[in-house]
Amino acid sequence: xxxxxxxxxxxxxxxNHARVLATIADDHTxxxxxxxxxxxxxxxxxxxxxxxxxxxGYLTHTREGRANVYRIQPGTIxxxxxxxxxxxxxxxSVLAGHETRHADGTTPAE
Numbered sequence: 001x002x003x004x005x006x007x008x009x010x011x012x013x014x015x016n017h018a019r020v021l022a023t024i025a026d027d028h029t030x031x032x033x034x035x036x037x038x039x040x041x042x043x044x045x046x047x048x049x050x051x052x053x054x055x056x057g058y059l060t061h062t063r064e065g066r067a068n069v070y071r072i073q074p075g076t077i078x079x080x081x082x083x084x085x086x087x088x089x090x091x092x093s094v095l096a097g098h099e100t101r102h103a104d105g106t107t108p109a110e
Contacts, residue, residue, distance in 0.1 A: 016041060018091065020049045021058065024070045025092045031067070058088055 014022075019039040024030060032050070036043045050070075053059040058076050061068045074089035083091075 014095075016045065017049050017053065018095070020046060021053060021072065021088070022092060022095045024059065025072055025096070028070045028072075029064075029067055030070075 016039060020035055020041075023035045023038050032043050032046050035041075036046045039046065041049075050059065050061075054061070056076075056079070058073055059070055060073070061070045063069075072088060072092070074087060074092075076088045077084060078086045078088070078091060
């Protein structure tokens, strides 16, 4: 079996749900094992989060052979009332933009 990730006890800006969704946005065929490793979660936690996201309409999946292929529902509105005017695609756009910046604030094209 895989290793259990080291627990993180301090607060963070992003929820595990946002991390999992961003990981899936990067690769729609990513395995749960790889999501768990990237997000530093257990596979069981990832399975629960994916289930939550599917139940609430943020995500669907289909089987292709032995693999899952995920589809994010980009127009779905975020759950918290403070973000009720933001869609999943807007959140993922912000996260993707952040990931493409260097530590000095420049983008790879600069």
